[in-house]
Amino acid sequence: MQTTQHKNTLEFAREQDQNDPLKIYRNQFHIPKDKNGEEQVYLCGNSLGLQPKLVKDYIQQELEDWSNLGVEGHTEAKNPWMPYHEFLTEKMAKIVGAKPSEVVMMNTLSVNLHLMMVSFYQPTSERFKIIIESDAFPSDKYAVESQLKFHGYDPKDALILWKPREGEELCHFEDLEKIMETEGDQVALLLIGSTNYYTGQSFPLKKITELGHRHGAKVGFDLAHGAGNIQPNLHKTGPDFAVWCSYKYLNSGPGSVGGCFVHERHANNKDLKRFTGWWGHNKQTRFNMRHEFDAIPGAEGWQLSNPPILSLAAIRASLAIFEEAGFKNIRAKSVKITNYLEYLLKEIEGDQIEIITPQNPEERGCQLSIKVKNANKALFDKLMAAGVIADWREPNVIRVAPAPLYNSFEDVYKMVERLKALL
The missing domain is CATH 3.90.1150.10 (Aspartate Aminotransferase, domain 1)
Known part of the structure; x- marks a missing residue:
């Protein structure tokens, strides 16, 4: 074009x-420079985004509060650590087209992917297969294969690959439709990378979601190469879940905290199986320590642990630029x-x-x-x-x-x- x-x-x-x-x-x-002090032509934000200059100040603030306040920083810091992840939610939700209640920054991408499959891959003897694109990022393939094995299925039988046609590089949606026509009754989950890491192809997320749901399957997306790059409009698109990292287009630093989306139709479903941790428990009674687990409504209910503040500070700095721009x-x-x-x-x-x-x-x-x-x-x-x-x-x-x-x-x-x- x-x-x-x-x-x-x-x-x-x-x-x-x-x-x-x-x-x-x-x-x-x-901007990285060469040995002569000249700016390099950096076109690798799809692998690691550059550092916003704001990051140093954002992290320094938390270091100072830690130094001066110790444990009291959880409530008395300039940006209190207890609710710190909430400072990122609204801005992140805009970038992925979701409601704030549907988004949380937590863990890393592959961890979140496993947590989501615990809830949204519920195989039965009749419906147990998972579809991914054939050249999905290796981590996705490994995670899916391990989930299949965990549930007692052989990936050779239970993993379906959506492939490009012979001699081509890109996947055709019509071919995914044909797979669902023949295998749909056995498919429990469609898990597709929103934007393929190798070819750069962005898939039609809404059409994929509607296709999966029409055949009774759950639908999830890996937005590792989508978040901060394309607008997935997750709430309107309607997948059950999505996960992403923040160190590529979101410029949050190497290995930084990932993001997770759970559609609001699942917000109050406490019967959904999930792996739980104390940070996903009702905020009002979290520190009582004696209550049975009571999931926070929405995506926050999938949290496990209190978040790493220094990493979130870097993300917060980058999201401030996204918000302004x-x-x-x-x-x-x-x-x-x-x-x-x-x-x-x-x-x-x-x-x-x-x-x-x-x-x-x-x-x-x-x-x-x-x-x-x-x-x-x-x-x-x-x-x-x-x-x-x-x-x-x-x-x-x-x-x-x-x-x-x-x-x-x-x-x-x-x-x-x-x-x-x-x-």
């Missing part, structure tokens, strides 16, 4: 940056800058590379996956040496993701110019 206004010049790229309403936010992030504006720039990257890549002569990500902006986020033909990792290594930080995925894909909050059109132009020189 290109426009005739695009120009393959540095002047055009700089003009776009000058007219970019989000240009002020680049200076609110630390407005996710609608972020997504608009994402479409624009990724379209420009696509245009520039297609301007490269020859057939050495191919974009395998969908062309339709509605079917992708900001990541483009570049398939290098007849190549090993050598081209990627040279690109990194040329000051372009991207990432490589076996067997032959370079992933580049211009994150709209801190990447510029000039970044995109420079990346393609350096790639051309290497080719």
Whole structure:
């Protein structure tokens, strides 16, 4: 989806940056520099987002309160630690299109994925199969396989893979429909990555949800590459649950706390099986210590432990920037800058590379996956040496993701110019 206004010049790229309403936010992030002190072209926010400059102040506040108050910081800190996770909820809910009661920041992605499957994968002798996309992120596949084995099923029989057609890279929704037509009565759960880590393909979440529910299955999404990148509109889309990490597009730091969505139709269902911990217990009696477990309504009822405040502080700093910029504006720039990257890549002569990500902006986020033909990792290594930080995925894909909050059109132009020189 290109426009005739695009120009393959540095002047055009700089003009776009000058007219970019989000240009002020680049200076609110630390941009890595090379050994000569020059800013690198960082296009790896799909793997680890850059550090917001606000993070240091947010974490320092908690360190000072810990130093000065000790345990009393739970109630007396400038931002009391007891309800600290609640300071993130409303902003995070906007980014994933949910109600605040449906969202909680807790644990990490794979932990949350297991917790959700405890509740929403309830196999029976007739309905026990799980569908994932064939090239799902390995952690998802491992988690699903382990859940199947835990319940006594062989993944060879109980795991169904939604595959691209022969010779293609992308999945077709019609093929998922055919799977459900033949296997639907046995499917207990559809668990799909909202945006595929390898191809960058974003799937039609509402259609998948309606398809699963129509056949009596539960539906969940892994938003690891979706949260902060696309707008999944989780409440309206209607899946039973979703999980995500916060260190990619949400810029919260390596290994930071993940997020979880549970649709409000399950908010008060205390009969749902779940693994429990004290932080999911009724806030009014949590510290009485003598009560039977009483789940908090909504997503908070799936919490296990009191959260790591220093990690949440980093997320809170990033979410403050998202709130100020407005996710609608972020997504608009994402479409624009990724379209420009696509245009520039297609301007490269020859057939050495191919974009395998969908062309339709509605079917992708900001990541483009570049398939290098007849190549090993050598081209990627040279690109990194040329000051372009991207990432490589076996067997032959370079992933580049211009994150709209801190990447510029000039970044995109420079990346393609350096790639051309290497080719």
